[in-house]
Amino acid sequence: KMQDDARYLKRKVTVDRLDVHPTEKALVIHYEVEASILGEGGGHMLGDRKEGQKIVRLKSLSPSTDVGALAKKVVDECKLISPSHLPQVEQLLYYLQNRKSFPGEGKGQSFHRFYTPALNEEASITRVDEYVELLYEDIPEKIRGSALILQLARNPDNLEELLNNEAALGALARVLREDWKQSVELATIIIYIFFCFSSFSQFHGVVSHYKIGALCMSVVEHELKKHDIWLEDLHKKSKSAPENGSLRKDQGKALRKYQGLLAKQEQLLRVSLYLLLNLAEDTRTELKMRNKNIVTLLVKVLERDDEELLVLVVSFLKKLSIFLENKNDMAEMDTVERLARLVPCDHEDLLNLTLRLLLNLSFDSGLRAKMVEVGLLPKLSALLGDENNRQVAMRILYHISIDDRYKGMFVYTDCIPQLMQMVFENGEEEIEPELISICINLAANIRNAQLMCEGNGLKMLMKRALKMKDCLLMKMIRNISQHDGLTKPLFIDYVGDLAAEIRADEEEEWVLECLGTLANLTLPDLDWELVLREYNLVPYLKDRLKPGSAEDDLILEVVIMIGTVSIDDACAAMLAKSGIIPALIELLNAKQEDDEFVCQIVYVFYQMVFHQATRDVIIKDTPQATHHTQNSVFKKNSRDRFLSNFFTRFFISQEYDEEWGRKIQSEKFRFHNNQWLEMVESRQADDAEVYFYDNDRTDLFYSTDVMTPADGSVSPDFLSNPQAQNGDLHHTGDSNDFFDQTSSSPGRPATAYGFRPDEQPFYQYS
Structure with missing residues (x-):
């Protein structure tokens, strides 16, 4: 039926x-x-997804190639790559152009010298059968026969003919499987032959057919175990050598022997791992390697000193690191500690690959912490001066700068001066995203901000930001402006410049950053009334308070700005006359489910009640403000409760309005008491019966002189004079105790309900 209905195939x-x-x-x-089968009406009937890879070989790429032109040609001719990827393609081509040669890069080229057996004869493709016959003799003849076949395999022109000689490949695979433990040289040569095939994707099938990949995994694992034994023996001899002269000679011979064995072993490891890396082009094959602990083996090889072997291993690890499971394996193996010693190093390719691997690992917060712990932060900062590695190092530093706990550590490196210099050197060009992003993060730390402002730092930042209207640069400045102490007073000279940007005809994102910077300037000497009048900001602020008039982020900054200027008495009066308070009430109604908005609006009311002009407007003319503030006392959000408590305590402690103070106190007391009653009733229902510790106290739930009567109201006498109640209750007169103290004992009610902390619980459960 589905086949009858199917009409279209969408790919x-x-x-x-x-x-x-x-x-x-x-x-x-x-x-x-993604392939989908669609019905006649266009409805989805069946679908499937499949991952794939396409290799674009660049035969014309050379040190003199115009990378920009080649990148454009690649994008134009390869339909898979969209024009938006042009900068990335150009960057990858630049890396390839400067990378040292790798084996198998082109037809007719010689492969990298993993191992070159000493032979006095030249192999001929017409005599392959004779060389195969040697594989049935003893080890020396097997080495000679395989070495001659290797001569042929190193020329890509011969690979297809060798591929058709099943007897030769079968014999090579058999010898490797049976004799690889007997001769490192023989194993190296035969694996090298299969490596030549693995360098071309179309020949991977034959390598897999003879299970050479699995065999190479066994070879690598065995050789690493042998190396551990060698090191242990060498360590034992070195400990006993100082005690005996003859032993010192033996120790010297053992060291030379170890170095010889190590050189041969590393040749075998290089060719084996390179073959595995080529086969890992297929993710299914890579998964099989992962299941056989390829990550563990590779990380162990990182302890070696051979640079070419390390280039290979780090390349392999970088390829594996894009998968979560492999990254987790690397974390367990202390990979970062082993990589740290390679930063910096003299080998350019090894350094670049190591940084790229660290970049992949730096997406994990635990591994970022490990990078800081092993001392990579100053090393990476020093690499900002290296043109070839600057971008990768900056990206890693950006990831580290995300964590607040490490921001302050940048002060102890030369990172910040270098970053500032790079920002100023950009001229009128757009700042690189990585550069400005790390600056934004670091500016959130007060010590970094002070360092950024040293000399003419802030002046140059402001000049560039205002000239270019650079939103990201202004975001960095905004972060600097939030710090009290030495940095915030520096902004006095730029208040006018920032206020002039607060206009309806400017981009919202730009206005948001300028407004946020101004809102941070809680400076006692700043004449906000003059600023508001000079730049006519009140109408703008009022208009932006209307729900939907702008993005929520900008509206929130407007509220914060109003809270900042409301500290000033003259500004508060100006705002009250302008009708901003009713606008805030309307916004509070619209945003009452948004904790951040509620918190900031309540803070504005809290600031305004300190001024007579605005206090009357809030309490008498707009009682909704007090009503909403009172309601927010009972919200779960702790910040709202904190600000609301300040606001409500103002009425009580200052006795500004006796009626409002009584209402607020009563409502809060009822809220706490109701919570307590609900808990008790719930426990009663669960345990069937409550046993009171003191029968005289059962009237606590009913007495109008003590807690709450049956109708739920609160005794006015208790609120007006709580100390006049009976001896079982007390109140210290401190509103902080009255509102905030809670009990840590499960059997004792909070002191807010009127019980002394040292009393016994007034009930217990059976």
């Missing part, structure tokens, strides 16, 4: 990511194909 291709090929001068495009 969608999405590029996941672009990367460089680990061994060739080529780009690797990782994409996903």
Whole structure:
């Protein structure tokens, strides 16, 4: 039935990511194909997803190639790559152009010298059968025969003919499987032959057919265990050498022997791991390697000193690190500690690859913490001066700067002066996203902000931001402006410049940052009334308070700005006359479910009640303000309760309005008492019966002289003079105790309900 209804096939291709090929001068495009079968009416009937890879080989890429032109050509000719990826393609091509040669980069080129057996004869493709016969002899003849076949395999022109010789490949695979433990040299040569095939995707099938990948995994694991044994023996001899002269000679011989064995072993490891890296082009094969602990083996090899081997291992780990499971394995193996010693290093490719691997790992917060712990922060900061590695180092530093606990540590490096210099060197060009992003993060720390403002730092930042109307740069300045102490007073000279940008005809994002910077300037010497009048800001602020008049972020900043200027008595009076308080009430009605809005609006009311002009407007002319503030006392959000408590205590402690004070106190007392009664009634229902510790206290739930009568009202006498109640209740007269104290004992009510902390519980459960 589905086949009858099916009318259309829809195919969608999405590029996941672009990367460089680990061994060739080529780009690797990782994409996903989504195929859907649609019915006649266009409805979805069946669908499937499949991941794929496309390799774009760049035979013309050389040190003299125009990378920009080549990148444009690649984008134009490869339909998978959209024009928006042009900058990324250009960056990857630049990296490939400067990367040292890898094996198998082109037809007719020589492969990298993993190992070159000493032979006095030249192999011929017509004599392959003779070389295969040698594989049935003893180890020396097997080495000679395989070495001659290797000569042929290193020329890509011979690979297809060798592929058709099943007897030769079968014999090589058999010898490797049976004799690899007997001769490191023989194992190296035969794996090298299969490596030549693995350098080309179309030959991966034959390598997998003979299970060479699984065999290489066994070889690597075995060799690493052998290395551990060598080191242990060497360590034992070195400990005993100082005690005996002859032992010192033996120790010297053992060291030379170890170095010789190590050189041969590292050749075997390099060719084995390179073959595995080529096969890992297929993610299904890579998953099989992961299940056999390839990450553990690679991380152990990071302890070696051979730079070419390390380049290979770090390349492999970088490829694996894009998967969560592999990243977690690396975290367990202390990979960051092993990589830290490679930063910096003299080998340019190794350094760049190590940084790229660290960048992938830095997305994990735990691994970022480990990077700081092992001392990578100053090392990465020093690399900001390295043109080839600056961008990668900056990205890692950006990830580290996300965590508040590490922001202050940047002060102890030369990172911030370098970042500031890079910002100023941009001229009128747009600042790199990584550069301005890390500056924004670091400016949130007071010590970093002070360092950024040293000399003419703030002046130059403001000048550039205002000239370019750079929103991100102004966001950095806004973060600097939030710090009390030495930085905030520096903004006095720029209040007018910032206020002049608060206009309806400016971009909202730009106004948001300028307004946020102004709102941070809680300075006692700043004449806010003059600023509001000079730049006619009150109408703008009032208009933006209307729900839906702008994005919520901008409206919230307007509320915060009003809270800041309301500290000034003259400003508060100006705002009261302008009708801003009713506008705040309307906004509070619209945003009553948004805790941040409620908190900031309540803070504005809290500031305004200190001024006579606005106090009358809030209490008498707009009683909704007090009503909403009173309601927010009972919200769960702790910030709202904190500000509302301040507001309500003002009426009580200052005795501004006796009626409002009584209402607020009564409402809050009822709220606490109702919570207590609900808890008791709930426990009664669960346990069937309540046993009171003192029968004389059962009237607590009913006496109008003590707590709450049956109708739920609160005795006015108690509120007006709580100390006049009977001896079982007390009140200290401190409103802080009255509202906020809570009991830590499960059997004792909070002191807010009138019980002394040292009393026994007045009830217990059976």
